[in-house]
């Protein structure tokens with residue numbers, strides 16, 4: 386019963402996410418001819434502005450966040466003509482009649498409600514929408530992370546949404562799942578027998594995931610300080626990457642077949658215990674340093690900062706998936722703000738040959754690595770060993786990459802932003818790129834084990850802005866005789 390022609394009511398229509406991501410993504414869909422002719426959008430927010438004023442703000446957002454060469458005047462005009470605006474205090478029931486009326490004005494299309502607002506408002510909004518008669522059995526809701534800040538609060542949020550929408554009509558966004566390269570993990574693993582047969586503890590020694598950000602807090606101190614990097618990035622994005630790397634092959638590509646397999650991974654994640662804290666987890670907070678050669682303030686000197694905050698802006702950890710496939714294979718994860726570069730990558734380290742016949746000095750070289758670069762410069766490289774060329778080299782080995790660079794390989798097609806894909810899937814009613822309730826809750830359960838263990842270990846380690854994190858995060862991996870992959 387799904388139809389790609391929809392009425393979209395966007396709460397938080399003047400917020401940062403809408404302006405930076407959602408309007409540009411919808412515009413791109415329109416440009417690609419993927420927005421049905423009848424699709425309309427109602428911006429909902431607290432601010433007092435009329436429909437014309439709203440359209441100008443959206444146009445300004447497009448100018449700011451869409452590349453000039455991708456701005457097409459005719460498409461902009463067509464896109465803006467789809468927009469309307471509704472001023473509303475989301476916590477009060479009164480204004481919701483306007484949404485019902487907007488729907489009744491000639492639309493038989495399903496309503497998609499997008500909540501680009503804090504999770505504390507989700508319950509009120511869902512209830513008021515229902516009470517006002519704005520919903521019907523085809524309505525869908527899209528919600529942003531974070532869903533709560535621990536298991537208990539996430540259940541409350543999920544219950545409140547679930548009281549109005551069935552799970553099959555709830556689309557929980559983790560925008561990493563919309564990234565082309567993240568989806569490629571599924572293709573890479575399950576379409577290539579070469580990798581499919583090697584993907585287990587017999588052949589893989591360890592897995593490394595780095596999601597480094599160059600940015601600091603960017604005016605979001607109030608939100609971020611309550612969350613920290615574990616809740617903001619690991620609970621969702623990094624764990625989703627772990628799931629896609631570690632899951633067993635699903636029976637097919639159906640949403641639930643994939644999500645069932647992901648949940649099994651989340652359930653098998655090794656929980657944290659107090660004795661692992663000093664050894665297997667490093668929390669960091671950046672102090673003043675440099676970014677692109679410019680001096681930048683430390684986390685505690687940012688605007689609105691509270692000077693004794695112990696919130697982490699970096700976390701590194703060693704964990705694992707306790708099951709048959711992954712027994713004994715460490716997963717090293719790290720993510721932080723104010724690192725030297727924006728770079729997300731997964732490195733699969735394969736085991737060495739059981740019997741080694743080359744120069745003993747080169748033994749350390751002798752293991753293949755599969756480097757999956759999620760952003761920027763999306764691509765996949767397989768590090769292989771060949772004979773070094775030259776008459777005087779004997780059987781010296783040399784490392785070299787077999788490299789697939791997505792930008793040059795698929796140069797004709799633009800790599801779409803994650804939100805374009807996700808919005809399109811919502812319109813199509815496909816849930817496989819969205820997070821199911823049990824995934825969110827199992828992810829929180831695991832994070833809670835770490836947060837509980839952290840209670841007595843309040844002070845994070847310092848690292849200068851523009852560095853790869855506290856030195857302890859390097860020691861964490863070198864104590865196992867390994868190192869973070871540094872070929873970037």
Ligand code: BG6
Pocket residue numbers: 560598617618
């Ligand atoms: C968001 C986090 O979910 O992801 C931000 O809240 C973070 O703190 C962002 O900066 C990173 O996303 P991307 O797509 O830029 O890697």
